[in-house]
Structures are given as structure tokens and as C-alpha cells.
Amino acid sequence: xxxxxxxxxxxxxxxxxxxxxxxxxxxxxxxxxxxxxxxxxxxxxxxxxxxxxxxxxxxxxxxxxxxxxxxxxxxxxxxxxxxxxxxxxxxxxxxxxxxxxxxxxxxxxxxxxxxxxxxxxxxxxxxxxxxxxxxxxxxxxxxxxxxxxxxxxxxxxxxxxxxxxxxxxxxxxxxxxxxxxxxxxxxxxxxxxxxxxxxxxxxxxxxxxxxxxxxxxxxxxxxxxxxxxxxxxxxxxxxxxxxxxxxxxxxxxxxxxxxxxxxxxxxxxxxxxxxxxxxxxxxxxxxxxxxxxxxxxxxxxxxxxxxxxxxxxxxxxxxxxxxxxxxxxxxxxxxxxxxxxxxxxxxxxxxxxxxxxxxxxxxxxxxxxxxxxxxxxxxxxxxxxxxxxxxxxxxxxxxxxxxxxxxxxxxxxxxxxxxxxxxxxxxxxxxxxxxxxxxxxxxxxxxxxxxxxxxxxxxxxxxxxxxxxxxxxxxxxxxxxxxxxxxxxxxxxxxxxxxxxxxxxxxxxxxxxxxxxxxxxxxxxxxxxxxxxxxxxxxxxxxxxxxxxxxxxxxxxxxxxxxxxxxxxxxxxxxxxxxxxxxxxxxxxxxxxxxxxxxxxxxxxxxxxxxxxxxxxxxxxxxxxxxxxxxxxxxxxxxxxxxxxxxxxxxxxxxxxxxxxxxxxxxxxxxxxxxxxxxxxxxxxxxxxxxxxxxxxxxxxxxxxxxxxxxxxxxxxxxxxxxxxxxxxxxxxxxxxxxxxxxxxxxxxxxxxxxxxxxxxxxxxxxxxxxxxxxxxxxxxxxxxxxxxxxxxxxxxxxxxxxxxxxxxxxxxxxxxxxxxxxxxxxxxxxxxxxxxxxxxxxxxxxxxxxxxxxxxxxxxxxxxxxxxxxxxxxxxxxxxxxxxxxxxxxxxxxxxxxxxxxxxxxxxxxxxxxxxxxx
Numbered sequence: 001x002x003x004x005x006x007x008x009x010x011x012x013x014x015x016x017x018x019x020x021x022x023x024x025x026x027x028x029x030x031x032x033x034x035x036x037x038x039x040x041x042x043x044x045x046x047x048x049x050x051x052x053x054x055x056x057x058x059x060x061x062x063x064x065x066x067x068x069x070x071x072x073x074x075x076x077x078x079x080x081x082x083x084x085x086x087x088x089x090x091x092x093x094x095x096x097x098x099x100x101x102x103x104x105x106x107x108x109x110x111x112x113x114x115x116x117x118x119x120x121x122x123x124x125x126x127x128x129x130x131x132x133x134x135x136x137x138x139x140x141x142x143x144x145x146x147x148x149x150x151x152x153x154x155x156x157x158x159x160x161x162x163x164x165x166x167x168x169x170x171x172x173x174x175x176x177x178x179x180x181x182x183x184x185x186x187x188x189x190x191x192x193x194x195x196x197x198x199x200x201x202x203x204x205x206x207x208x209x210x211x212x213x214x215x216x217x218x219x220x221x222x223x224x225x226x227x228x229x230x231x232x233x234x235x236x237x238x239x240x241x242x243x244x245x246x247x248x249x250x251x252x253x254x255x256x257x258x259x260x261x262x263x264x265x266x267x268x269x270x271x272x273x274x275x276x277x278x279x280x281x282x283x284x285x286x287x288x289x290x291x292x293x294x295x296x297x298x299x300x301x302x303x304x305x306x307x308x309x310x311x312x313x314x315x316x317x318x319x320x321x322x323x324x325x326x327x328x329x330x331x332x333x334x335x336x337x338x339x340x341x342x343x344x345x346x347x348x349x350x351x352x353x354x355x356x357x358x359x360x361x362x363x364x365x366x367x368x369x370x371x372x373x374x375x376x377x378x379x380x381x382x383x384x385x386x387x388x389x390x391x392x393x394x395x396x397x398x399x400x401x402x403x404x405x406x407x408x409x410x411x412x413x414x415x416x417x418x419x420x421x422x423x424x425x426x427x428x429x430x431x432x433x434x435x436x437x438x439x440x441x442x443x444x445x446x447x448x449x450x451x452x453x454x455x456x457x458x459x460x461x462x463x464x465x466x467x468x469x470x471x472x473x474x475x476x477x478x479x480x481x482x483x484x485x486x487x488x489x490x491x492x493x494x495x496x497x498x499x500x501x502x503x504x505x506x507x508x509x510x511x512x513x514x515x516x517x518x519x520x521x522x523x524x525x526x527x528x529x530x531x532x533x534x535x536x537x538x539x540x541x542x543x544x545x546x547x548x549x550x551x552x553x554x555x556x557x558x559x560x561x562x563x564x565x566x567x568x569x570x571x572x573x574x575x576x577x578x579x580x581x582x583x584x585x586x587x588x589x590x591x592x593x594x595x596x597x598x599x600x601x602x603x604x605x606x607x608x609x610x611x612x613x614x615x616x617x618x619x620x621x622x623x624x625x626x627x628x629x630x631x632x633x634x635x636x637x638x639x640x641x642x643x644x645x646x647x648x649x650x651x652x653x654x655x656x657x658x659x660x661x662x663x664x665x666x667x668x669x670x671x672x673x674x675x676x677x678x679x680x681x682x683x684x685x686x687x688x689x690x691x692x693x694x695x696x697x698x699x700x701x702x703x704x705x706x707x708x709x710x711x712x713x714x715x716x717x718x719x720x721x722x723x724x725x726x727x728x729x730x731x732x733x734x735x736x737x738x739x740x741x742x743x744x745x746x747x748x749x750x751x752x753x754x755x756x757x758x759x760x761x762x763x764x765x766x767x768x769x770x771x772x773x774x775x776x777x778x779x780x781x782x783x784x785x786x787x788x789x790x791x792x793x794x795x796x797x798x799x800x801x802x803x804x805x806x807x808x809x810x811x812x813x814x815x816x817x818x819x820x821x822x823x824x825x826x827x828x829x830x831x832x833x834x835x836x837x838x839x840x841x842x843x844x845x846x847x848x849x850x851x852x853x854x855x856x857x858x859x860x861x862x863x864x865x866x867x868x869x870x871x872x873x874x875x876x877x878x879x880x881x882x883x884x885x886x887x888x889x890x891x892x893x894x895x896x897x898x899x900x901x902x903x904x905x906x907x908x909x910x911x912x913x914x915x916x917x918x919x920x
Contacts, residue, residue: 027125029055029074029081035108035130042106042133043098051085052107059084065101066094092143095134099144102227105134132393133278136227137198140173140284140388147332147381150174150340154196154226155274156187157236157266162215166263168271168289169194174333174383175285175390175589177271179264180292184218185731188225188302193343195311196226200274203230221302231274238262241269248272248283258291285390285585298345298687299704299735303728307707307743308680309633311343322681325636326690328606330377332384333592334599341600345687347701352618355601355689357423360615362605363691371415372602376595379408383592386585389578396456396465399577402588403448409436409591410445412598425601432594441587444580451577460574463567474569481562487555488514499535501525506552512538514556516547604690611635613691616682621700622739624653624660624679624774628695631678632685635693647671647812651679653774654700659738659793661768663785664778665819666799668827671812672778673709675799676743679776680707683741702741702774706732709745722750726759733766742767742775749780757781768794785818886914 032055036044043062045052054062059082063070072080086094098105112127137153139145152169159165167190168179182190191199199222204210211219219228234240242265245254254260260268268289275283306314313320323342329335346352362369385401388394413433416422422430435441453467466474492506501522508514515538518526523545526535535547581588607613611632628648635646653660664672682692686699708728729747736742747763748756760781767775768791777784788794798819800811808826825841833841890910898906 039106042104044106046108050088053085096144106130107132138278148335150195150336152194152196155200155267155271157263159263162212164263166267168267175287177289184214187218188221191222198227200229202233202236235270235273236266238266241265244269244272284387304707307709325633328603329599331599332381333596337596338600341688354425358425358601359604361423363608375412379405386588389581395458400456406436406445409433429594429597432590440584444584460571463570466573477566484559517544608691616686616692616697622654622657623698623700625698626651630693631674632693649814659774661775662795670799670810676776680743704740707743736771736773738772740773742773745778
């Protein structure tokens with residue numbers, strides 16, 4: 001926190017001086033109570049002098065949350081008034097802590113000059129108003145936001161109990177606005193994908209239409225991921241929403257933005273209403289609302305996001321995620337766009353190919369890419385600076401950000417002007433940047449270059465930031481101010497000579513202005529004789545005596561006028577420049593988006609060269625063919641840790657319109673989970689428009705991605721690990737389709753052997769026969785490998801291992817065929833289990849494999865009796881025919897239509913059909 005970046009306003013009312021005697025009957029406290037009544041549940045930061053003060057219950061709560069001193073001042077209804085405060089210049093640090101702890105804060109500032117209040121009478125207090133309500137979703141300050149992460153405010157509209165639903169979102173720090181339909185199943189994923197930190201919802205009145213049970217469960221799932229803020233149901237009116245959209249964008253009809261559903265209009269309107277409320281009537285420079293059409297993006301549920309660790313690792317950190325492994329961006333906006341693309345991959349093949357064309361061109365034009373990245377490093381975050389300026393929260397530094405950003409944009413446009421035709425994605429971005437060299441943006445860039453000095457403070461009123469010769473009246477005021485200071489120095493020297501008091505100095509403070517000061521021992525020379533007619537005694541302190549003169553008072557007035565005029569002129573210049581910026585808001589937004597787009601393309605190109613990534617072939621087929629695929633995160637971590645190479649593997653889950661389901665067997669620690677995840681992540685990168693870690697990749701567009709890898713519970717909601725596993729598996733089986741990619745690991749391991757095997761068996765059959773999706777199914781149930789004999793699109797593969805002198809060597813290679821062992825005891829030995837436990841486990845395993853203990857139990861399940869024997873071979877053709885005949889006979893039975901004789905004949909028939917199995 002840069003405390004020097006802030007300073008109190010030049011004139012502060014003196015209400016702070018009366019705080020010690022405050023009571024509810026004083027004008028100041030009456031004003032506070034009136035404003036607090038309008039702040040609702042928010043903590044009120046009430047500006048007094050150089051502090052934001054909190055009183056009553058707000059003070060008690062804030063002191064505990066911030067670990068600051070709670071004091072008491074004045075009395076109210078016979079009790080002391082609790083009070084605490086935070087320094088104005090360091091308030092952002094305290095504000096951030098309160099927001100992180102779930103509080104809402106109302107900022108109350110003085111809105112008039114104290115001199116105006118004094119004219120109304122000696123007991124008048126400076127007018128104050130709430131100028132802003134701070135919530136997690138409405139942050140815009142640079143120090144309160146992560147430069148490389150978005151921060152969206154969302155609004156959820158549920159019409160007819162949730163039959164129609166939409167989610168609208170705005171990043172107040174950049175002005176980006178999105179809207180899409182959603183569902184109870186998809187809500188948690190949408191909130192995570194958009195980085196929504198606060199979600200606004202309707203608070204149904206008594207007797208109002210409540211959300212359905214599925215929606216209440218969906219909302220429960222996002223509690224903790226985003227702050228839930230309730231607003232009156234009236235804010236979600238469809239007609240009112242449409243009116244708000246037209247008013248905010250100053251358009252006659254919303255149709256110019258596309259066709260919105262009723263729920264989308266409701267969500268957008270409620271979102272804009274909440275923004276107006278929290279910003280007290282002001283709206284940032286908003287981009288046109290972008291509608292995400294159904295099916296335009298790859299659907300990824302929240303369990304899959306957590307499993308694949310796309311933006312965050314499972315412990316919540318960015319490190320260890322896909323984004324962290326592949327991010328080579330050099331700007332904050334570029335990093336945010338990259339994360340957004342990876343979090344929400346698209347399904348439009350034409351757009352994907354445009355992005356890939358840009359990456360391929362930059363990867364081939366290494367010099368151009370290097371020059372682009374060098375210029376991008378000098379391009380600051382224009383979107384966030386513009387947003388602060390449009391909300392009245394900006395300062396000279398934000399103007400400097402725009403100046404430097406426009407300068408970089410022009411330099412980048414020049415880089416490409418001499419390089420001939422570029423792909424469409426790059427050409428569109430370059431065209432937006434070329435506007436910085438002509439038209440309104442060119443004029444703005446020139447204006448900022450001339451107006452801004454070298455040193456830019458945080459606040460305009462700090463002064464000294466406007467360049468010389470930009471404003472004549474400002475130059476005159478500065479000259480008068482600086483000349484007066486020279487006169488002060490000369491006057492001090494003359495007074496010392498005339499009085500003979502060598503310690504005499506001219507000083508300044510906010511109470512007396514300029515005054516003369518000397519030590520008590522030498523003060524008599526100014527009090528006695530003729531000197532007393534010139535030097536007027538003002539104050540005696542233990543260490544100094546203070547005087548003034550008429551000449552010094554006149555000079556003080558001249559300097560104050562010059563100083564005030566200079567500050568006023570600089571504030572006026574700032575307002576003029578901010579107005580010019582706001583007038584160019586749409587062009588600045590376009591340039592900022594173009595810079596971020598170029599940064600992402602250059603990032604993928606750099607990644608491709610550094611890590612040997614290749615361009616994937618993406619089309620409308622159902623192909624899925626990866627040759628030499630690698631896990632981007634694991635490979636990145638391995639290279640950083642030891643420089644070791646990653647073992648690449650092939651994966652073919654589809655060719656043309658035919659899809660496959662791979663059954664992956666093999667021991668723990670052999671790399672099954674890594675192999676499963678890497679193919680899902682390669683798909684995510686490809687459909688985000690990036691090159692992928694493989695030797696070759698052909699991917700037919702995936703419309704839905706499901707990943708169930710690893711074990712987790714949800715004890716807070718009473719869900720065991722197995723229950724969570726079954727819920728997630730159920731979601732996959734209900735939603736996966738022919739264009740989906742499903743990655744499942746160890747389904748059924750959380751219950752008894754027969755229960756788990758039965759569930760896994762049935763799940764494989766459903767994925768193959770009903771869902772018909774491309775998929776990877778990893779399991780330790782080796783019995784499932786027998787299914788490949790009757791499921792034509794099921795392929796057995798396994799993780800290769802090698803035994804060497806009693807130890808197991810994991811090769812991390814995927815090979816055709818099924819594994820015959822799990823090597824669990826060997827893995828337990830590697831984990832460090834006690835020697836006696838390992839020895840005993842080996843004995844038990846040998847007995848089980850020989851069937852001494854497993855045999856009788858397994859015979860209870862005839863269907864699995866053969867396949868449950870660890871050493872059994874796949875069923876013979878004769879046995880398979882017998883099983884099929886039995887199943888056919890059973891399926892044809894109508895018990896209610898059988899006579900006793902027919903039932904007896906049927907039993908003989910079943911026994912005859914089962915004879916090949918019984919004989920075996």
C-alpha cells in the first residue's frame with residue numbers, strides 16, 4: 001500500500017475537533033444517524049478530517065474484524081458511544097480486509113467546502129453523503145483487485161420458479177458485460193467460469209413464487225464461492241429490465257444488441273439496477289452486452305472444473321492449475337482473457353480456426369512476435385483505468401495509464417504495418433489499434449502527451465502533475481506561488497538582520513498559516529521596544545514563541561490564493577481530460593480488447609515454441625486422435641523441478657463418426673489419472689484456440705466435457721465420498737451425448753466389491769450403448785475387461801509396468817490390452833507401510849488369488865463367477881452364447897401368463913441353456 005499516493009482534501013471541516021464531546025443531540029451526530037439510517041446493513045465509513053470514523057455497533061464490529069482499538073466518545077441515551085477509525089490515506093487496506101470477511105461498506109464523504117458550511121453558522125456541519133457502497137463484486141481500485149484475474153458481479157433471474165433462468169454479469173473494473181441462459185445443473189459451473197464474486201438474486205416477498213427444489217439446491221452449491229446479495233423482486237421485472245438496458249446504453253431498442261430472452265432482460269436489468277445503487281447513480285463505461293448463445297461454449301460442470309484444475313488447483317491456488325502452466329502473457333488484461341478462454345472453451349469451429357491461424361502466424365514470425373511482446377510489456381491496463389475515471393474514482397495515474405497504453409497501441413500497429421497480410425484474428429486487432437493513430441483516439445493520445453508531467457500522483461488535488469505550458473492560467477498561478485516562496489525566504493533573512501535574532505525562522509501550519517518562530521531565550525528582542533509594534537505575539541510554547549507581522553500576513557494571503565488557484569486549475573484540467581477520456585470510451589475499450597487478444601495469441605505462440613506444442617485439427621466430426629499427448633501441468637512441473645522428460649502417450653477415442661470408449665486398467669502410480677486428465681486438458685486448450693502438447697491432434701468438437709477423477713466428500717451436506725461419486729456419475733449419465741467427452745476414474749470403489757463392480761459394469765454399458773460418447777474409463781475391476789468381447793466400441797488398454805528383482809517399475813506408457821494385476825501391495829511398499837503389514841498382505845493376496853477364500857463368496861454371483869476369478873480367461877465363444885441365450889430366455893418371460901406346466905418347462909429350458917457354464 002502506497003500511503004503517499006493519498007492525501008486529505010485541501011480543506012477539512014473541523015467536525016473532528018468536536019468528536020470528544022459528541023452526543024446524539026449534536027449536529028454532527030444527528031447527521032451521522034441520518035446517513036446511517038440510509039446505509040442499511042453496511043458499515044458506514046464516515047469521513048472526519050484525516051479519518052473514516054465508525055460509531056455505535058459499526059465500531060464494535062469493525063474494531064473486532066480489523067483488530068483495531070475501540071474507543072468511546074460522547075454519550076447517547078446515557079451510554080458512551082463506541083467509536084473507532086481508520087486513516088483516510090490507508091483506508092484501502094482496511095477496506096479490503098472487511099470485504100474479504102464478508103462485510104459491505106458505505107463510503108460517506110464531505111460534499112461541500114468547509115467554508116461554505118461556516119457561512120451557514122458556527123454550529124453548521126459540512127454536508128456529507130454516501131458516495132459509494134463497496135461490495136465484493138463492485139471493486140475497481142487497483143490495490144483491491146488481482147491484475148491477472150477478473151472480478152464479475154452477477155445477477156440471476158428466475159422466472160416462473162426457475163423454468164426460465166438467466167445469468168448476467170459485469171466486470172465493473174473493465175465494463176465487460178455478459179448474459180446467458182442457465183440451468184440449475186449448470187449454475188455453479190457458470191458462476192465459477194465467469195469468476196463471479198457476488199451474485200444478486202431476488203428476495204421473494206411473502207406469498208411470492210419461490211424457486212424450485214432443484215434451484216434451491218443449486219443456489220446452496222454456490223454459497224461460499226460467491227457472496228449472495230438479495231434485492232427486491234421488483235428489480236427483476238422484465239419490462240423494467242428492458243427499460244434499464246435502454247436507459248443505460250441510451251438506445252431506443254435492445255434489439256440492436258441481439259435477441260434476449262425474457263429472463264435475460266430480467267437479469268440484465270437487475271444487474272444494472274444494483275450497479276446504479278452501489279455506485280450512487282453513476283455507471284462505468286459499459287461495453288455492449290455480449291450474449292453467450294446456448295451451445296456456443298463447451299459445457300463443463302463444476303465437478304469437472306475442480307477435477308481438471310483449469311483455473312485453480314484443488315487447494316484453491318492458481319499455481320498447479322492449467323492456466324498457470326500455459327500462461328505466457330505479459331499483461332494483466334491478456335492473462336484475464338486467457339483464463340476466460342480456457343475456462344469457457346468454444347464450439348464454433350470457424351472461430352477456433354481463426355484463433356489457431358493467429359497463433360500459427362506468430363509462431364512462424366518469431367521476430368514480429370518478440371517485438372509485439374516487448375511493446376505489450378509497456379502497455380498498462382487501459383480498461384480498468386478507464387472504468388475508474390468514468391466512475392469518478394480515477395486520478396492522474398489513470399490518465400498516465402491511458403497515455404502509455406495508447407502509445408504502445410500505436411507502436412504495435414507500426415510493427416505489423418510493414419509485414420504484409422496477417423490472419424483475420426490479428427488483422428481485426430491491428431485495425432482497432434490503428435485507430436489510435438488517427439481520429440478521436442489520436443487526438444486524445446496527443447492531448448495526454450502534452451498535458452501530463454513526469455510525476456503523476458494518485459489524486460488530482462495533490463497537484464504538480466500537469467506539464468508546464470499546457471495551461472497558461474495554471475502556469476501563472478504556479479509562478480506567483482513559487483515567486484511568493486522566494487519572497488518568504490528573503491523576508492526571513494531581512495527579519496534576522498533587522499532584529500539580530502539569528503534563530504528566527506518563518507514556518508507554516510494549517511492553523512496560523514505563515515508565522516515567525518524563535519526560541520524563548522531570544523523572544524524578548526521581539527517583544528521589547530519598537531519591535532513590539534511590528535512583531536505581534538501569537539503563541540508561547542515550551543520550546544518556542546510565535547509571532548506574526550502585517551507584512552507576513554499579506555504575503556500569506558497572496559501565497560494561499562496562488563496555491564489554491566494552482567490546485568483548482570489542476571483539478572479543472574483533470575476534469576477536462578477525464579471528460580475527453582469518457583467521450584472515447586468505446587474506442588478505448590476496443591483498443592484494450594485488441595491488446596489483450598494479441599497478448600493471448602502471442603502467449604500461445606511463445607508456448608508452442610518453448611514447449612513443442614502443435615496446432616490441433618479441430619472440425620465438426622466425432623474424431624478424437626491424439627498422438628504423443630502430454631499432460632501440460634505435470635510436464636510443466638516436472639521440467640521446473642528436475643528437467644525430466646514426460647512420457648507421451650497416444651489416445652484414439654474416435655475416427656470420423658465412430659467413437660470409442662477406452663477401458664484403462666493398471667496399477668496405482670502407473671499414471672492412469674494423469675493420462676485421463678491430459679486428454680481432457682488437451683481438448684480444453686484446443687477449443688480455446690491454442691496449440692496443444694502433442695505430436696499430432698485431431699479433435700472433433702466436444703460439446704460437453706465430464707471428468708470424474710479422484711475422491712472427495714461433502715460432509716457439510718451429509719454426503720460421503722461414495723455419495724458424491726454417485727451424484728457426479730448420475731449427472732454424467734443423464735447429460736452426456738454423442739459429442740461429449742467423458743473421463744471417469746475408479747467408479748464404484750467406495751462400496752463393497754460386488755456393489756461397486758455391478759455399478760461400474762452397468763456404467764460402462766450405459767456409456768457405450770446409451771450415451772454413445774467418446775470416453776476414458778479407468779478401473780481396478782479387471783473383470784470389466786471381458787465386456788470388450790460383446791461391446792464393439794469398447795477398447796482395452798493398460799498402463800505398462802515392469803518387475804525387476806522384486807520391485808515394480810512404472811513405465812507410464814499406455815499399451816493395448818488389459819492388465820492382469822493391480823500391484824497394490826507393491827505400491828503400499830513404496831508408500832512405506834510397515835514390513836510386517838506388507839508381508840501379511842502378500843500372504844492374503846496369494847490365498848485370494850488361489851481362490852481358497854474368494855471361491856465360495858464369488859459363486860454367489862453366477863453372472864460374475866467366471867470373470868471374478870483373477871486368473872480366469874475371457875469367456876469362450878460357447879460360454880458367451882450360453883450367457884446370451886439365458887438372457888434372451890429371461891427377457892421373454894411373462895410370469896403372469898405362465899401356467900404351472902409352462903413354468904416347469906421353462907425351468908428345464910433355463911437349466912439346459914446354463915449347462916455349458918455349469919460344466920465349466
